[in-house]
Amino acid sequence: xxxxILRIVLGDQLTPDIxxxxxxxxxxxxxxxxxxxxxxxxxxxxxxxxxxVFSAMRHxxxxxxxxxxxxxxxxxxxxxxxxSLGGEAxxxxxxxxxxxxxxxxxxxxxxxxxxxGWESSCGVPVAVLEDDRFLCSHGRFRRWAAGRKSLxxxxxxxxMRREHGVLLEPDGSPVGGRWNFDADNRKPPPAGxxxxxVAAFAPDAMTQAVxxxxxxxxxxxxxxxxxxxxxxxxxFGVTRREAEEAFERFVRSCLPRFGDYQDAMVAxxxxxxxxxxxxxxxxxxxDPLSVIRRVEQAWRDGHAPLNAAEGYVRQILGWREYVxxxxxxxxxxxxxxxxxxxQRPLPDFYWTGDTDLNCLREVxxxxxxxxxxxxxxxxxxxxxxxLLIGAVPQEVCDWYLSVYADAYEWVELPNTHGMAxxxxxxxxxxxxxxxxxxxxxxxxxxxxxxxxxxxxxTGPGACPFNVLYWxxxxxxxxxxxxxxxxxxxxxxxxRMDADRVRSIRADAARFLDTLTPAVAPAQKRAS
Ligand code: DLZ
Ligand code: SF4
Numbered sequence: 001x002x003x004x005i006l007r008i009v010l011g012d013q014l015t016p017d018i019x020x021x022x023x024x025x026x027x028x029x030x031x032x033x034x035x036x037x038x039x040x041x042x043x044x045x046x047x048x049x050x051x052x053v054f055s056a057m058r059h060x061x062x063x064x065x066x067x068x069x070x071x072x073x074x075x076x077x078x079x080x081x082x083x084s085l086g087g088e089a090x091x092x093x094x095x096x097x098x099x100x101x102x103x104x105x106x107x108x109x110x111x112x113x114x115x116x117g118w119e120s121s122c123g124v125p126v127a128v129l130e131d132d133r134f135l136c137s138h139g140r141f142r143r144w145a146a147g148r149k150s151l152x153x154x155x156x157x158x159x160m161r162r163e164h165g166v167l168l169e170p171d172g173s174p175v176g177g178r179w180n181f182d183a184d185n186r187k188p189p190p191a192g193x194x195x196x197x198v199a200a201f202a203p204d205a206m207t208q209a210v211x212x213x214x215x216x217x218x219x220x221x222x223x224x225x226x227x228x229x230x231x232x233x234x235x236f237g238v239t240r241r242e243a244e245e246a247f248e249r250f251v252r253s254c255l256p257r258f259g260d261y262q263d264a265m266v267a268x269x270x271x272x273x274x275x276x277x278x279x280x281x282x283x284x285x286x287d288p289l290s291v292i293r294r295v296e297q298a299w300r301d302g303h304a305p306l307n308a309a310e311g312y313v314r315q316i317l318g319w320r321e322y323v324x325x326x327x328x329x330x331x332x333x334x335x336x337x338x339x340x341x342x343q344r345p346l347p348d349f350y351w352t353g354d355t356d357l358n359c360l361r362e363v364x365x366x367x368x369x370x371x372x373x374x375x376x377x378x379x380x381x382x383x384x385x386x387l388l389i390g391a392v393p394q395e396v397c398d399w400y401l402s403v404y405a406d407a408y409e410w411v412e413l414p415n416t417h418g419m420a421x422x423x424x425x426x427x428x429x430x431x432x433x434x435x436x437x438x439x440x441x442x443x444x445x446x447x448x449x450x451x452x453x454x455x456x457x458t459g460p461g462a463c464p465f466n467v468l469y470w471x472x473x474x475x476x477x478x479x480x481x482x483x484x485x486x487x488x489x490x491x492x493x494x495r496m497d498a499d500r501v502r503s504i505r506a507d508a509a510r511f512l513d514t515l516t517p518a519v520a521p522a523q524k525r526a527s
């Protein structure tokens with residue numbers, strides 16, 4: 001009788017019909033799931049993220065066992081844990097005398113390259129299957145990208161809408177007469193917004209055991225090599241049922257106002273009307289197309305306005321698929337991009353939250369507590385600041401990859417190198433997302449609680465974003481002045497008198513001098 005197959009399920013592949021399990025023989029094959037040091041430490045992930053992944057993995061293993069699979073589950077603290085997925089694959093093949101390995105492709109280039117060596121380390125054939133949980137395959141994205149000068153998300157998104165029949169009139173045109181209601185997603189937050197709390201789940205015994213393990217192995221002072229972020233209280237869901245409940249709760253209570261306040265930021269309101277399901281989607285606990293269909297239905301039922309439904313669908317069917325397509329199209333070179341030659345180390349306060357710029361303190365503080373921040377907090381506060389000071393793209397990317405519970409390199413790298421830092425030279429964005437304090441002031445209530453004055457343009461009390469913004473444009477004139485979308489801004493700069501320009505540069509230099517590089521730079525990833 002032919003030997004069985006080792007079917008490997010990774011920590012972000014927690015989907016019962018994942019490619020590697022399809023067509024398997026439940027009597028003969030073995031499913032391997034392994035908590036390993038290499039995955040938990042290739043960057044210093046937020047302890048909440050590790051706890052979420054490990055606990056969701058353990059719950060998923062139970063789900064598979066309930067469906068008749070034999071699951072060989074290797075715990076992080078098992079005495080003979082080899083520390084890597086490749087090592088565990090080879091050990092399991094030998095342990096069970098199996099004849100082949102099947103695995104669904106991972107979300108990250110690093111691990112995909114590693115898998116090329118698995119046939120020789122396992123001594124049996126290894127099949128790496130495409131991850132078809134995404135709506136756009138690698139081939140489909142390549143076809144879309146072929147021959148295009150510009151790879152803008154908007155055009156990709158329209159094709160996805162047409163292809164999957166989402167928010168369309170019977171004649172194929174977009175409902176509401178427009179493809180994109182972005183302009184209706186930018187309401188500043190009025191005083192007294194009172195969003196409902198995000199779904200929270202009490203840890204069960206299995207999660208409690210994981211929390212203890214994570215506490216022992218990872219929690220402590222970042223400067224001593226431990227991982228940044230608060231482990232407790234831990235309130236994430238860890239099963240498909242909980243993820244579905246969290247999403248349904250969002251649809252019922254938050255979606256109607258999500259559209260209006262998608263870009264708003266309010267101190268102390270960590271989630272506003274956001275769904276906070278990125279971690280569930282990216283780990284495989286929710287299915288993107290079901291999420292999209294549910295949101296479309298909420299609009300068709302008159303429960304949510306179109307700017308909310310379209311704005312939400314754009315994130316999942318547009319941005320999420322687009323960044324994943326771009327990642328695999330452009331890797332590994334994309335990780336090395338640094339079009340603006342940014343060389344400044346990431347400041348230490350990204351890892352401590354200890355800064356007197358209130359917007360950064362709020363967003364980093366929230367990130368430390370929750371392993372969550374929404375897209376505008378990421379793009380226009382921490383990302384914008386990193387862009388303006390010229391922080392090294394790889395360090396910035398490692399920060400995002402570490403601190404957010406939903407972060408995997410396929411989503412983080414394009415968002416950092418492409419969107420936030422313009423390090424790809426304009427593949428993703430038509431201009432850098434650079435903004436002065438005025439943007440943050442308009443979209444948040446952070447400035448009221450800040451020791452800097454957002455209306456002051458220069459001088460010791462001026463909002464640092466104001467001088468850094470102009471300093472950034474001056475520093476990068478050669479690279480950016482030819483960009484048609486920046487023409488007006490450079491004209492304004494050209495009209496500034498020389499004294500003003502000198503004082504901007506001097507203020508910026510003084511401020512930049514106060515930044516201390518991180519004590520323990522983020523661990524470098526092998527790519
Ligand atoms: C993020 C993560 C962590 C923290 N730990 C594990 C692990 O121990 N075992 C595992 O299979 N996966 C883990 N993951 C998720 C992987 O890093 C994920 O599969 C990436 O997409 C790698 O490509
Ligand atoms: Fe941030 Fe400037 Fe506003 Fe302070 S004044 S919160 S530094 S934007």
